[in-house]
Amino acid sequence: MSNEYKRLLVVSNSRTGSTNKLCIEAAADLKNSNNSSIITYSADSLTASAKDVMQADAVILGSSENFGYMSGAMKVFFENIYYDVIEEKRGMPFGVIIKAGTSGIGAYNGIIKITNALGWKEAIEPLLVVGCLTDLHLEQARLFGSTLAAGLEIGAY
Numbered sequence: 001m002s003n004e005y006k007r008l009l010v011v012s013n014s015r016t017g018s019t020n021k022l023c024i025e026a027a028a029d030l031k032n033s034n035n036s037s038i039i040t041y042s043a044d045s046l047t048a049s050a051k052d053v054m055q056a057d058a059v060i061l062g063s064s065e066n067f068g069y070m071s072g073a074m075k076v077f078f079e080n081i082y083y084d085v086i087e088e089k090r091g092m093p094f095g096v097i098i099k100a101g102t103s104g105i106g107a108y109n110g111i112i113k114i115t116n117a118l119g120w121k122e123a124i125e126p127l128l129v130v131g132c133l134t135d136l137h138l139e140q141a142r143l144f145g146s147t148l149a150a151g152l153e154i155g156a157y
Contacts, residue, residue, distance in 0.1 A: 004037070008041075009040075009048075010062065011052075011061055012045060019062045023097060048080070054085060059093075061111055064107070065104050068107070069106050097129070097144065098127070108128065
């Protein structure tokens with residue numbers, strides 16, 4: 001393992017708070033660990049900038065499902081950063097967390113279309129949470145974040 005720190009950006013926005021809770025949990029173990037070479041930082045998808053993305057080695061994208069699609073805030077994020085990062089961040093690993101009322105598939109597919117165009121590489125299966133949040137969902141989010149970070153830490157992507 002390298003002594004160099006890697007930066008994991010968590011981008012999300014949450015009208016009800018559920019999506020942000022999942023994203024906070026995804027980064028919780030990393031922020032509380034003294035042994036990790038991963039630095040996590042978060043940005044609201046309405047205000048996250050290309051600079052935030054340029055500093056990242058990987059990203060977690062957290063979105064609610066709105067009208068069967070990604071949240072408007074996540075779409076704003078992509079619109080704000082797309083052309084500024086498209087060349088420099090090709091191949092960047094990412095993971096997707098969706099908090100959904102139905103299936104979350106439409107939101108996920110919308111995000112994947114844009115990340116494919118950016119040339120980003122999905123590093124982990126998406127976490128799709130349907131319905132009310134439970135302790136199990138929060139545990140799954142912690143495992144999601146730890147798994148993505150472990151791969152980043154050992155240079156798997």
